[in-house]
Amino acid sequence: MRVGNEDYQSIWTDSSDPHVVKVIDQRMLPFFFRTKELRSVDDVYEAIDNMTVRGAPLIGAAAAFGIYLATLEMTAATNVRDHIQNAARYLISCRPTAVNLSWAVNYSISKLSENMSPDSLQDQALKNAIEICEREKEYCRQIGVNGLKIIEDISEKKKGEPVNILTHCNAGWLATIDYGTVTAPVYRAHDKGIPLHIWVDETRPRNQGARLTAWELQQYGIPHTIITDNSGGHLMQKKVVDAVFVGSDRTTATGDVANKIGTYLKALAARDNEIPFYALFPSSTFDFSVRKGIDEIEIEERDPEEVIYVSGLDDGEIRQVRICPEGTKALNHAFDITPARLITGLITEKGICGAGEKEIKKMFPNKFK
Numbered sequence: 001m002r003v004g005n006e007d008y009q010s011i012w013t014d015s016s017d018p019h020v021v022k023v024i025d026q027r028m029l030p031f032f033f034r035t036k037e038l039r040s041v042d043d044v045y046e047a048i049d050n051m052t053v054r055g056a057p058l059i060g061a062a063a064a065f066g067i068y069l070a071t072l073e074m075t076a077a078t079n080v081r082d083h084i085q086n087a088a089r090y091l092i093s094c095r096p097t098a099v100n101l102s103w104a105v106n107y108s109i110s111k112l113s114e115n116m117s118p119d120s121l122q123d124q125a126l127k128n129a130i131e132i133c134e135r136e137k138e139y140c141r142q143i144g145v146n147g148l149k150i151i152e153d154i155s156e157k158k159k160g161e162p163v164n165i166l167t168h169c170n171a172g173w174l175a176t177i178d179y180g181t182v183t184a185p186v187y188r189a190h191d192k193g194i195p196l197h198i199w200v201d202e203t204r205p206r207n208q209g210a211r212l213t214a215w216e217l218q219q220y221g222i223p224h225t226i227i228t229d230n231s232g233g234h235l236m237q238k239k240v241v242d243a244v245f246v247g248s249d250r251t252t253a254t255g256d257v258a259n260k261i262g263t264y265l266k267a268l269a270a271r272d273n274e275i276p277f278y279a280l281f282p283s284s285t286f287d288f289s290v291r292k293g294i295d296e297i298e299i300e301e302r303d304p305e306e307v308i309y310v311s312g313l314d315d316g317e318i319r320q321v322r323i324c325p326e327g328t329k330a331l332n333h334a335f336d337i338t339p340a341r342l343i344t345g346l347i348t349e350k351g352i353c354g355a356g357e358k359e360i361k362k363m364f365p366n367k368f369k
Ligand code: MRU
Pocket: 054, 055, 056, 057, 098, 168, 169, 170, 171, 172, 175, 176, 180, 181, 182, 208, 246, 247, 248, 249, 259, 260, 281, 334
């Protein structure tokens, strides 16, 4: 994606020093565009933990680069197996809900062997991380092709009136490697000249919608309006939402979707107002070992301070302000589960299918034993 006059993806290796991994510091957006260098497993852990990088596909890719950086940290005395396994466990422990994290780490280490020379280990680990990035990019591009059909249908029914899509959090190119999941068909529709308008949930407490999705859409020139998280139901009743598009951090074999806290409420309101609700994600977000999201998916609980304070730009600096009485307790679940029965369809690189085990099985037959 283009930022100013340059093309970016959300993670890359430094062209002058391949031992350095670079990312966009998402904590600074939309106020400052800054990149950050990651040089060790600890750097990667910290970047995922403090949300320098976030979004399910991106934290997976970052962790795969973390395994690569782990191979650079080995000395002659290192026990290769223990070293890689420890790095893998450490990185996976960072955030529990998005399955892409463990998927990418496990994929990368499955291609490494303790019999490899240090050089081949490093080469292979770097290859794995780049392969994951390329694959995720291609999946998102394809999600764009598949999701475009939904937008085209709505546009046709509305006789070219702008298609109003409501989205929650940021499932854009910043959260993936490029294109995004929710945004891939949006960008494609815009490129084709289809009039669109996006309702962007601000997405408390970290405001990924207001800060990141709004920034992305603005860069691309797509009309959008940020709304408070509680506005969606009202806008749906007023018939100014044509479809809801959200991402996913983990999708079960039965079609339940774990995504940013508040997604479930949008799905309930969409169902009550007969508005189609789609989850858009690459197949790396499926966890075929899980059947019932609400019972089996661990929901990340983050620091209550994220709820107690809001941050924004003040006099050229990012500052935090407290929004409740001192000493007030806060609870901060980062994700919720939208049950399959509320989801109209799942849009992946393979196509669009219903959110049910039978339909998912038909689309991904090899994933079911
Ligand atoms: O806590 P975050 O910002 O990592 O949460 C991100 C989301 O919930 C996204 O919707 C999800 O990762 C899908 S990104 C394609």
